[in-house]
Amino acid sequence: MLFSKSLTMTSRRIAAACVRHHSSLTTELIENMDKKATWDRFYTENKSRTSTFKNFEWFFGFDSVQDLILPLLRADSHPDALLRVLDMGCGTSALGPCIYRHSPLPVRVTCADISPVAVRLMQEHVRAKAIHPDNCSSQLEFVELDCTQLHKHYGSCSMDLIVDKGTTDALLRSKEGRGKANQVLKQCLKVLRSSGSLLQFSDEDPDARLLWLETEAQEQGVMAADVGVQEVGELRGVCYYCYQVTPRPVEQQ
Ligand SMILES: C[S@@+](CC[C@H](N)C(=O)[O-])C[C@H]1O[C@@H](n2cnc3c(N)ncnc32)[C@H](O)[C@@H]1O
Numbered sequence: 029m030l031f032s033k034s035l036t037m038t039s040r041r042i043a044a045a046c047v048r049h050h051s052s053l054t055t056e057l058i059e060n061m062d063k064k065a066t067w068d069r070f071y072t073e074n075k076s077r078t079s080t081f082k083n084f085e086w087f088f089g090f091d092s093v094q095d096l097i098l099p100l101l102r103a104d105s106h107p108d109a110l111l112r113v114l115d116m117g118c119g120t121s122a123l124g125p126c127i128y129r130h131s132p133l134p135v136r137v138t139c140a141d142i143s144p145v146a147v148r149l150m151q152e153h154v155r156a157k158a159i160h161p162d163n164c165s166s167q168l169e170f171v172e173l174d175c176t177q178l179h180k181h182y183g184s185c186s187m188d189l190i191v192d193k194g195t196t197d198a199l200l201r202s203k204e205g206r207g208k209a210n211q212v213l214k215q216c217l218k219v220l221r222s223s224g225s226l227l228q229f230s231d232e233d234p235d236a237r238l239l240w241l242e243t244e245a246q247e248q249g250v251m252a253a254d255v256g257v258q259e260v261g262e263l264r265g266v267c268y269y270c271y272q273v274t275p276r277p278v279e280q281q
Contacts, residue, residue, distance in 0.1 A: 061198035062205030064174075067143040071120060075145075081153045083122040086194035087229060087268055090126035092260060093193075096270050100189050100225055101131050110136040110165065111188045116175050116216070117195025119146050125159050125168060127191070134165035140173040147172045176208050178215035185221045192216075193229040200232070200240075210244050217251055217275050228271040229260065237271055245273055252276040 053069060060066045074084055083089075090097075101111050113135050115124035124139035131137075141147050150170045159168065173181055175195070196212060199205035216226045230237060234257045245253035253273050260268040 059203050062202035062208050064142045067119070067141075068145045071143055071145040071149060074120070075149060081120075081149065081156075083153075084120045085123075086119065086121065087231065088260070088263055089121070090123050090130075092263075092268075093123075093227075093229060093270065094126070094130065096227065096258070096260070097127060097189070097191060098130065100227075101127075101133050101135060103133055104223075106188075106221075106223075110134045110167065112186060113137045114182075114187055114190045114219075115139045116178075116190055116192045116212070117141055117198070118150070118170070119143070119194075120149050120153075121193060123191060123193055124170075125150075125154060128161050128166050128168040129159050130162055131166060132162050134163045136167040137169070139168070139170045140175060141170075142172070142174050144172045176211040176215065178212070178219050182219040184218055187216075187219045188221055188224045190216050190220060190224070190226045191229070192226065196228050197230050197232060213241070213244050213273070214247075214251065217245060217253055217273070220275050222275055222277065224275070226273040228273070229268065230271060231266050231268050234269060234271075237269070241271060241273060249278060252278050 053073060056066050057070065071084075075081075101113070111131070111133055113124070113127055113131075115121070115127070115137065118124050118139035118141050124137045128135060128137040139147075139150060147170045154168065154170075161168075171181075196209050199209035199212065213226075220226060228237075238255060238257060241253075241255045245251065245255060253275050255274075256272045258270050258272075260270050262268070
């Protein structure tokens with residue numbers, strides 16, 4: 029029941045994202061949102077539709093979620109260093125650049141995506157349109173990276189905040205993506221500091237997502253996490269949620 033509801037919502041969203049795209053891309057997206065080639069095609073076709081660059085936002089933009097994100101960037105986490113933020117599966121969204129721009133505390137924001145097309149578009153965009161951060165020590169970068177391999181790029185306990193807007197949803201709803209979603213969640217918990225959090229923005233019903241998070245974020249003697257949810261709001265008849273996952277010290281047996 030829940031599964032078919034989320035499939036229907038996914039199809040609606042993809043249809044909206046693919047307005048004027050060829051229908052074969054819509055089919056590819058519905059089944060293969062875990063594949064690099066699908067997203068390379070998506071961002072290439074999106075780009076060819078307009079002469080000037082425009083950020084593409086899955087669900088909604090920074091304004092809808094800034095009050096959930098900015099309070100988590102606190103000075104007490106580790107006072108002398110830059111706070112580390114990762115936008116995982118950033119696409120061509122303005123979320124990461126907006127965190128960089130609006131954080132009063134110094135941050136290093138890494139926007140990472142598996143699609144080199146999306147990464148290149150964002151690199152060219154920020155080069156052409158300089159963004160001035162609130163804190164002059166803040167840094168912004170775009171990297172091509174497969175988030176199932178986060179541990180190869182970042183040390184354990186190195187990130188303060190990971191934001192995920194639609195990326196885990198894309199993996200969970202793909203034919204072969206569930207294993208990757210499990211892997212990504214475990215990697216996030218590994219690279220997050222004990223004071224850090226993972227925020228997943230999603231339209232998935234809490235009954236389904238909380239069960240998945242609570243199951244996959246625990247591994248006896250290895251990993252544990254606290255999981256919470258709050259509503260972001262309703263947009264075009266769909267309710268959106270923010271799932272917060274926070275690593276918890278593992279109890280040794
Ligand atoms: C639904 S889109 C969301 C994009 C962006 N976060 C937004 O809000 O518009 C999912 C994104 O995840 C990226 N992605 C899919 N699998 C990935 C992986 N294994 N590692 C990194 N990015 C991935 C895709 O390229 C795509 O840009």
